[in-house]
Amino acid sequence: xxxxxxxxxxxxxxxxxxxxxxxxxxxxxxxxxxxxxxxxxxxxxxxxxxxxxxxxxxxxxxxxxxxxxxxxx
Numbered sequence: 001x002x003x004x005x006x007x008x009x010x011x012x013x014x015x016x017x018x019x020x021x022x023x024x025x026x027x028x029x030x031x032x033x034x035x036x037x038x039x040x041x042x043x044x045x046x047x048x049x050x051x052x053x054x055x056x057x058x059x060x061x062x063x064x065x066x067x068x069x070x071x072x073x
Contacts, residue, residue, distance in 0.1 A: 004012060011021040018040070023031040034042050043051065 006012065006022045008022050008024060011019050013019055017037050019035040021033045021035070023033050025031070036042055
């Protein structure tokens with residue numbers, strides 16, 4: 001893991017198209033801004049993990065349905 005120190009107003013550049021900027025610091029929270037192309041999804045990690053879990057469940061449901069339908073042929 002790369003660990004960087006930034007001050008308010010400073011940024012981190014990822015490739016040519018993604019910029020992460022420190023906006024403010026209040027207590028133990030930091031506010032960041034992320035500039036990225038619209039085709040790149042940006043989520044909080046806990047939201048991203050929920051999406052992966054739901055996709056896995058949906059995929060399993062489809063596989064179960066296909067199995068049931070193939071047995072009925």
